[in-house]
Amino acid sequence: MRRGDLDQVIALDATVTGLEKRGYWRSVYRRYGVGEREQRHFLVAVQGRQILGFLIGEVRDWEFGSPPCGWVFAVDVRPDARQAGVGTRLLEAISALFRRAGVTQLRTMLALDNTLILSFFRSQGMTAGSLITLEMDLD
């Protein structure tokens, strides 16, 4: 990920989610995209100058009492570049970086009704894990 890729990442996210979140993406870039980091990764798949997709993740140490593991928390591939292996290659790339950091487990979270993301992660070998999410309204 480079600074010059940011506009395309913001546009791709807006296409998928329907919201343009420029401030959010700037802060994600500062946190995950700048410099060489062993724990945080902001990966893009490119063809020429075009961003085909991106994936973001990080190693989280001892969160929820669990040994260090690799979390993937965002993945998007351009609608016109899907089902051609881009998502798979992005996940393989971050998995290799996580392994290099000594991590042996991969985790993610997804909305229960997002069957597309679920199909993708299932195809990569991911299954239901040992943690569950809990939430409540605070208003």
Ligand SMILES: CC(C)(COP(=O)(O)OP(=O)(O)OC[C@H]1O[C@@H](n2cnc3c(N)ncnc32)[C@H](O)[C@@H]1OP(=O)(O)O)[C@@H](O)C(=O)NCCC(=O)NCCS
């Ligand atoms: C999920 C996503 C990342 C997959 O990217 P992709 O580049 O199309 O994935 P791949 O081509 O590597 O597909 C790998 C496997 O995923 C599964 N898969 C991908 N697209 C699928 C679809 N439309 N229906 C069912 N399974 C699908 C298949 O098992 C596929 O393997 P196959 O090609 O051998 O059948 C992409 O569809 C996407 O960006 N979707 C929107 C993501 C989103 O909602 N993001 C916001 C929340 S983070």
